Amino acid sequence: MELIPKLPVADWIDAATDWTTETFEFLFDFIKNDFGDFIEIVAEDWLMGIPIWLFIIVVGVLAFFVSGKKLGLTAFSVIGLWFIANQELWEELMNTFTLVIFASLISVIIGVPFGIWMAKSKVVEKILTPILDFMQTMPAFVYLIPAVAFFSIGMVPGVFASVIFATPPTVRFTNLGIRQVSHELIEASDSFGTTGTQKLFKVQLPMAKKTIMAGINQTVMLALSMVVIASMIGAKGLGQTVITGLQRAEVGTGFVAGLGIVILAIIIDRFTQNLNTQRGEQ
């Protein structure tokens, strides 16, 4: 053991992070300022600008139609949201919601193309698989550190950390969905002279839609769980209230905020699952 001294891996990574921070400072600053402003506008001006009663009604109506005109999800959404409003956690809810939406959207926008790339090339699959494993098994808190280094504190590093943590399921499921399309259908497509793009958009993606949507659902759930953790670096929202409860040892405060997160999670989960129906399915 003594022959090889302790390798300064941590130092190397620090150096790499410093280098990245300095080199891409202009980019990070741009994202931090402009993108950060945009997130706040969406959360505070748009979402919080909607009257609470109107918001609850709109979600209720959407839930009714999304769930196939069943009352369960509708009732749960309306009562759940009313409860959060009643506990004076509406602003926190809107902030958390905004973060989840942004983190999920970015994850999907990055994840789906990578998943397609992975499905089209065995080499890419071999390279990406261990990276995805790494991203998912690394304790989520670790992502907060470079996030702070790049973007300091606030909403933007929260989104950044969430995206890293939440993207893998979308990539994996997109890859899986496309690879699961039966060989005969690929042959059928090829035999009619489709180009690679035609095959992708007319056969592979529509056929893989259900699997991809399951991946996106996972991504949204992971983003939500990460958004709470991101409160530690100043991302506003329900998570912050949880942490306040923790710091002041107020079980009640923490529990109520936690309940709010659970309600949000269930509503988002049921919405995304119900949207996931395939055409031509019996």
Next chain:
Amino acid sequence: MSTEIKTIKRTIIMRKEEVTDVPIIQVENLSKIFGKNAKKATKYLDEGLSKEEILEKTGNTVGVNRASFDVEAGEIFVIMGLSGSGKSTLVRLINRLIDPTEGSVYIDGEDLAQMDGKNLRNVRREKLSMVFQRFGLFPHRTVLENAEFGLEVQGIDKNERQEKAKKSLEMVGLGGYIHQFPGQLSGGMQQRVGLARALANDPEVLLMDEAFSALDPLIRKEMQDELLELQESMKKTILFITHDLDEALRIGDRIALMKDGRIVQIGTPEEILVNPANDYVEKFVEDVDRSKVLNAEHIMKRPETVNIEKHGPRAALERMRKEGLSSIYVTDTKRNLHGYVVAEDVSDAAKQEKKDLKEILKTDVPKVNTQTPMQEIFDLIHDAPVPVAVVEDGKLKGIIVRGAVIAALAGSEVNLNGIDS
């Protein structure tokens, strides 16, 4: 006999040549070897090693071994073989869903094996359409959307392509199902959609890979009939893959038999049945219901005749005694059939010193033509007092005796040329 077979083959070729000069599909020395270093393994094909030996030596699997054949425009060419014989690989080499290891596939004189992606796509879009064993329908598209797929890929305007797709669906009897999804249809109907999708493109060649094999026997037969009926009006070139010999014999104009990646025989259904190229083919065709395939020409033999212009009763009696016959057919010098005479009458006439056969000539001849299928000959031969006469244009071509029919059913020697020498 062998020279006569050659004559027949030549006439077949000549007949085909009248249709077009260049065959629509020409396959030359086409080989596919699966696995790494496939190119190296081709030298073992040259050495004539078997599939097993090559697998042992190199670890490569021979899919198709030096296949060569031509398919003429408008014919149904069946490639038949058991599973693992390479027939499905062969059909995929023809539209290059699988890249060949060696050899060429010419479609309208252009070598597909050498084509770049763009040209290959164009050939697939315009000239070749494929129908799949498990239908290969897109479950997320309606019947109509499936049928228009090939046209959509070509970028054809929506109204026009839907019009064509509808026509094609009506042709296969699915006009009323266009907004259903494939999952809502039965197997037979799904394969009709597959067929309609292939036909909507109006391709020159239809590749059908075990298209009816997944259907139950009754539906399969129905589909075969419909395909033949459609073919009457479409006159497409169809390359049909099957493992079912009855199906091959039923719909094939010509059949190529495959074993271990090699084509062992190519011929018309009759040629395959009657002249199996080797023991393998012979074993294969052993159980076939021959009565469906063979016709009068195959089982008739050279008739003994007397000439009404030259021979009298005495000569006729002499000939019958020599051959041990109880009746004999009477023709003239141009072999026009006049009737037959029976031994009793001939003998009486000879005793009465009559000179002419006309008086005792019987004209109730049991007649068939050369193309009459064997099935129809059964009843006739059962009731006939004399051997059945095979007549064409009034001329006697041969006779069929009861024994020949039974022998043919039993699968023993039959004449391809019709008249044994």
